[in-house]
Each structure stands twice: as structure tokens, then as C-alpha cells.
Amino acid sequence: MKIRKATEKDFKRIMEIYAYARNFMVEHGNPNQWGPTNWPPEELIHSDIASKKSYVCENEGKVVGVFFYDIGTNIEPTYNVIDGQWIGEENYGTVHRIASDGTTKGVGSFCINWVFDQCGHIRMDTHEDNVVMQNLLEKIGFKRCGIIHVVEDNYPRIAYERIK
Numbered sequence: 001m002k003i004r005k006a007t008e009k010d011f012k013r014i015m016e017i018y019a020y021a022r023n024f025m026v027e028h029g030n031p032n033q034w035g036p037t038n039w040p041p042e043e044l045i046h047s048d049i050a051s052k053k054s055y056v057c058e059n060e061g062k063v064v065g066v067f068f069y070d071i072g073t074n075i076e077p078t079y080n081v082i083d084g085q086w087i088g089e090e091n092y093g094t095v096h097r098i099a100s101d102g103t104t105k106g107v108g109s110f111c112i113n114w115v116f117d118q119c120g121h122i123r124m125d126t127h128e129d130n131v132v133m134q135n136l137l138e139k140i141g142f143k144r145c146g147i148i149h150v151v152e153d154n155y156p157r158i159a160y161e162r163i164k
Helices: 008-027 042-050 107-119 131-139
Strands: 002-005 054-059 062-072 092-100 121-127 143-149 156-163
Touching: 002 107, 008 042, 008 054, 008 062, 008 092, 042 054, 054 107, 062 107, 092 107, 107 121, 107 131, 121 131, 131 156
Parallel strands: 092 121
Antiparallel strands: 002 054, 054 062, 062 092, 121 156, 143 156
16 A cells, blocks of 8 residues: 545545445444534545645555645644643644545555654544544554544544654
8 A cells, every 4th residue: 555645636536435434434333423514525625635635545556545634733723622631742743534445454554654654743533433443543552632622513522642
């Protein structure tokens, strides 16, 4: 597998992957994270691509996964208020909107580990019903830090962090 920046040519495939991911979440007990709002919206994905913060994962030339990645200081405003405590305060990377098409095993961990190799400090969050993502993050070395809230809905998110 390999990671590259997404382009507008990938847009249709990216939206297909998100549609698959929404269905997967519903089937695995997480209907509220992306389903009710048909998340993520098309305009946000276009913005991610234009800002060069959208990435795709390819396997044998086929796009099988997608995610948003950014790095900096205070890049995720919703992480400023946490019921709990972050581990580190320096620059961090964040991964959002990660999804795969279900055809290739290990896409999620491959993408997250790729980001970790780029920056060495990641903060992520996931819906309290997203047990699949919680298990993945804990399996690859993330620590549960507390609860944060996002502006998109009223469901709390479990905040995770991993530092080298």
C-alpha cells in the first residue's frame, strides 16, 4: 500500500468510500457518527483536496482508503476543551474522516501509522459507539485521554493521543 495526496480526480472514488463507510458504521452499531448528516459533505471534501490535506491510500493502483491529515499547534479547536487531559502540548498531527472501502485488510492502521511516521504525535477522536475505531487506536498504541465535543452534533467523542 502507499499514501499520496488526493486530487479532484479522486473525488468520486472518495465519496464512494465514504458511502461504504457510513453503511459499515450502521452495520457495526454506530449509526449516529456519520449517518444522520450524510457526513462528510461534498464541499468539505473539495476543501480538503484544495488545501492539500486530503490523502488516499492505494493498493495495487486502486484507491482503497481516504483520510484528512493536518499538523501544527492548536489545529483542532474542538481539542481545546477536554474532559480529561492530553499527554503532550507540542505540535501534533490530527487525522479525521478516515475510511476504507473494505476490500483491503489493515488500511486504517496503515494510514494512521503513516501519519505517525510523518509527525510522531497524533491526536484523534471517535464517536462513543465506534468500537471498531476505538479498538484499532488502542491496538496501535493510542491512549484514551478523555472526552471532547464537536460542533457537528451533540454526541461526545472519545479523545486519543499517541506520542513517540
